[in-house]
Amino acid sequence: MKTAILGTGSWATGLARVLNDNGVEVLMYGVDNREIDDINIRHCNYKYFKNVKLEKEIKATNNLSEAIDGADYILITVPTKFVRSVLEEVKPLLKKKVTVINASKGFDMETNMSMSNTIRSVFTNNEINSVASIIGPSHAEEVVVRMLTAVCAVSKDIEVARAVQHLFANDYFRVYTTTDETGAEMGVAYKNVIAVASGILSGLGYGDNARAALITRGLYEMTRYGMLKGGELSTFIGLTGVGDLIVTCSSIHSRNFQAGKEIGLSNDASDFMIGNSKTVEGVRTAKVIHDEIKERFPHFEAPILDAVYSVLYENAIPSVKVKDLMNRALKSEQ
Numbered sequence: 238m239k240t241a242i243l244g245t246g247s248w249a250t251g252l253a254r255v256l257n258d259n260g261v262e263v264l265m266y267g268v269d270n271r272e273i274d275d276i277n278i279r280h281c282n283y284k285y286f287k288n289v290k291l292e293k294e295i296k297a298t299n300n301l302s303e304a305i306d307g308a309d310y311i312l313i314t315v316p317t318k319f320v321r322s323v324l325e326e327v328k329p330l331l332k333k334k335v336t337v338i339n340a341s342k343g344f345d346m347e348t349n350m351s352m353s354n355t356i357r358s359v360f361t362n363n364e365i366n367s368v369a370s371i372i373g374p375s376h377a378e379e380v381v382v383r384m385l386t387a388v389c390a391v392s393k394d395i396e397v398a399r400a401v402q403h404l405f406a407n408d409y410f411r412v413y414t415t416t417d418e419t420g421a422e423m424g425v426a427y428k429n430v431i432a433v434a435s436g437i438l439s440g441l442g443y444g445d446n447a448r449a450a451l452i453t454r455g456l457y458e459m460t461r462y463g464m465l466k467g468g469e470l471s472t473f474i475g476l477t478g479v480g481d482l483i484v485t486c487s488s489i490h491s492r493n494f495q496a497g498k499e500i501g502l503s504n505d506a507s508d509f510m511i512g513n514s515k516t517v518e519g520v521r522t523a524k525v526i527h528d529e530i531k532e533r534f535p536h537f538e539a540p541i542l543d544a545v546y547s548v549l550y551e552n553a554i555p556s557v558k559v560k561d562l563m564n565r566a567l568k569s570e571q
């Protein structure tokens with residue numbers, strides 16, 4: 238059993254370790270030769286994990302053809318903005334049918350499609366067996382040192398979800414299943430926007446009460462949006478919903494939280510928007526969902542997402558936006 242992993246970043250490395258621990262042959266594909274040399278020669282990925290030694294069986298290459306040769310699974314762990322382009326490079330190189338498993342969270346750069354629909358739009362049914370995701374509350378920094386984690390294997394086909402569950406599951410990485418692809422993918426995308434908001438609150442000096450309120454109201458907003466898109470209510474109280482929302486809104490490991498914190502501390506997003514080079518999926522996701530709601534669901538209320546959008550894209554002052562949220566017309570339902 239071989240899995241080709243697209244990416245040599247933090248999540249690629251975390252999941253490579255899980256699969257290697259499970260006896261699965263892994264070969265990572267990357268475009269950054271320093272990361273590739275670190276993995277192959279020094280058996281580490283220093284840029285992301287300063288003190289983590291990796292097994293010598295975990296290998297990387299900059300040759301995509303070599304990476305996917307003989308693979309049963311292709312695991313996507315590049316930021317969403319690169320997913321379509323790397324899959325288009327994979328397509329002509331495929332020599333046998335594979336199952337494509339996505340682990341990235343957000344929307345396609347070109348079409349704003351979900352990740353699973355992006356995969357289906359690149360490959361024909363003759364090229365791939367199935368499409369799945371492995372998503373949930375899982376910071377790579379903890380997974381890579383085998384700290385207890387639970388996530389969800391997602392596929393419209395329950396047998397595929399079960400196969401992916403068994404591929405990844407072990408005694409520190411517990412995997413559940415769902416067939417609600419839309420609900421799961423909308424949850425893990427939306428939560429990144431709420432995590433930016435959580436960081437902003439923290440940077441502005443607000444505390445635990447504010448975060449609990451944000452997570453609760455963020456969950457409400459995310460659930461209503463996800464159901465509008467066809468997701469099931471129960472999915473949003475699962476790992477790909479509230480689970481991922483909690484971990485990303487509360488953890489210093491979260492790049493979305495860190496981005497928000499930087500913005501909150503300076504009470505302004507412009508420096509961050511110009512200078513950021515990290516993977517912060519919530520920034521683009523806020524725009525994708527904001528624009529979609531404006532166009533397709535003009536009566537839908539998403540006050541937290543709208544506030545984050547205004548801070549990121551309309552130079553709104555974060556502290557003013559927080560006050561605006563607090564002073565909105567009072568609601569009866571909690």
Ligand SMILES: NC(=O)C1=CN([C@@H]2O[C@H](COP(=O)(O)OP(=O)(O)OC[C@H]3O[C@@H](n4cnc5c(N)ncnc54)[C@H](O)[C@@H]3O)[C@@H](O)[C@H]2O)C=CC1
Pocket residue numbers: 243244245246247248249266267268269272285314315316317319322323340341342343375376377378515516518
């Ligand atoms: N880091 C984490 O804890 C988790 C990340 N994710 C998701 O995984 C996705 C990737 O995030 P990270 O690994 O954190 O990002 P990262 O910034 O740590 O790494 C990104 C990697 O992608 C590589 N890359 C860029 N373009 C490429 C291309 N065309 N071909 C091959 N490799 C390419 C970069 O060289 C880098 O190694 C994101 O969508 C994120 O939301 C999901 C769960 C956990």
Ligand SMILES: O=C(CO)COP(=O)(O)O
Pocket residue numbers: 342373374375376377429432481484485490491492493494516517518
């Ligand atoms: O999705 C994640 C944890 O589940 C990672 O979050 P960040 O991308 O904010 O670091």
